[in-house]
Amino acid sequence: MNQQARLHALSEFLKSKRAQLQPREVGLPTGTRRRTPGLRREEIAQLAGVSSTWYTWLxxxxxxxxxKSVLDCVAAALRLTVDERKYLYALALEAGPADRLIPGEQQEISPSLKRILKELRYCPTIIxxxxxxxxxxxxxxxxxxxxxxxxxxxxxNMIRLLxxxxxxxxxxxxxxxxxxGFLAIFRAYYGQYVEDxxxxEFLEEMKRTDPQFGPLWEQSQVSSAPEVLLEFRHAKARKMLFHLTSLHVSGSSDLRCSIYTPAEDNTTEFKLRQLMELSGKTNEA
Incomplete structure (x- = not known):
């Protein structure tokens, strides 16, 4: 990400978070002449203890x-989460050059990860x-x-495929x-690797590929590990419920393990077993 793109991303993020805050949430009077949603710039500056001009420029x-100390005050004023704070710091403090992935290079996963994938037989897992x-x-x-x-x-690429x-x-x-959920993870990476x-290039490609991508990207949150309950309508198994747990794999490769655990008190695992057993019989025939 070049400097212009980095500063633009910072600007859009701050505007978005300010628009999501309501005066009553921070102890300010609502007033009757608010033309736009959320707080005003000068109100964020007041809450952060910085000058209105400085915050406007930011x-x-x-x-x-x-x-970082001033950004801490801004983050507190905007009620940012831990992941959102990391995103703010990465964009505003201009992190150093990131290790770049070689185009077309496929990362190898360790034997231990391969075993984990195999052992999680009835939990769909993607690295x-x-x-x-x-x-x-x-x-x-x-x-x-x-x-x-x-x-x-x-x-x-999971986002491209979606x-x-x-x-x-x-x-x-x-x-x-x-x-x-995937865009929230992607935005966390986007802030972390600001120099890549x-x-x-990928964001521009996706905006050209699908007109829905741009608005969804602009609305996306920042989260390094969302945990959610997802309902699928599988073409063969019909209704399936999964809990998604996203784990960061320690090491230099910066890999993520996304595990979809069948919901308890549900027929999801039974349906998945049937799918896999039927496929095995078909392959043997």
């Missing part, structure tokens, strides 16, 4: 000097890198989502909710 994306590119999956994931082996390696594959659009009962120009 929100406008001007190239000004900032310190992805910091670009949301899929680098590993188990048999259950192939049955619930799609057979990633049939997707060319350079197209195995917007381009009809079977994934039909899978989630609330497709937008499903997509926003691949992200800007």
């Amino acid at each position: 929100e406008q994306g001007r190239d000004i000097k900032v310190s 992805s890198d910091r670009r949301c590119s899929i680098v590993g999956w188990n048999e259950a994931a192939a049955h619930v989502f799609l057979d990633f082996q049939e997707v060319p390696p350079d197209q195995r 917007f381009t594959r009809k079977e994934l659009r039909r899978l989630a009962v609330n497709w937008e909710h499903f997509v926003k 120009g691949w992200y800007e």
Whole structure:
């Protein structure tokens, strides 16, 4: 991400978070002459203990000097979460150059991760890198989502697939909710690797690919590990309920393990077992 793109991302993020705050949430009078949603710039400046001019310049994306201590005050004023604070610091403090992934290079997953994938037999599991590119999956994931082996390696990006594959659009009962979870993770990476120009290129590509992408990206939150309950309508198994748990894999590769655990007191695991057993019998025939 070049400097102009970084400052633009910072500006859009601050505007979005300010618009989401209501005066009553921070102990300010509502008033009767608010033309736009949320707080005014001068109110955020007051809450953060900084000058209105300085905060305005920050929100406008001007190239000004900032310190972590002042950003702490801004973050507190905007009621940012831990992940949102990290995102703010990464954009505002201009982190150093990130290790770049080589275009087309496929990361290898360790033998221990491969075993984990195998052991989680009835929990669809996907391992992805910091670009949301899929680098590993188990048999259950192939049955619930799609057979990633049939997707060319350079197209195995979960976000790209969610917007381009009809079977994934039909899978989630609330497709937008499903997509926003991945976009929240992607935005966290986007802030962390601010110097990797691949992200800007990918975002522009996706905006050209699908007109829904742009608005959903602008609305997306920041979360490194959302935990949600998802309802799927599988083409063969019909209703399936999964708890999504997203785990960061320690090490230098910055991999993420997304585990879809069948909901308890539900028939999801039974249906998944049937799918996999039927497929095994078909392959043997």
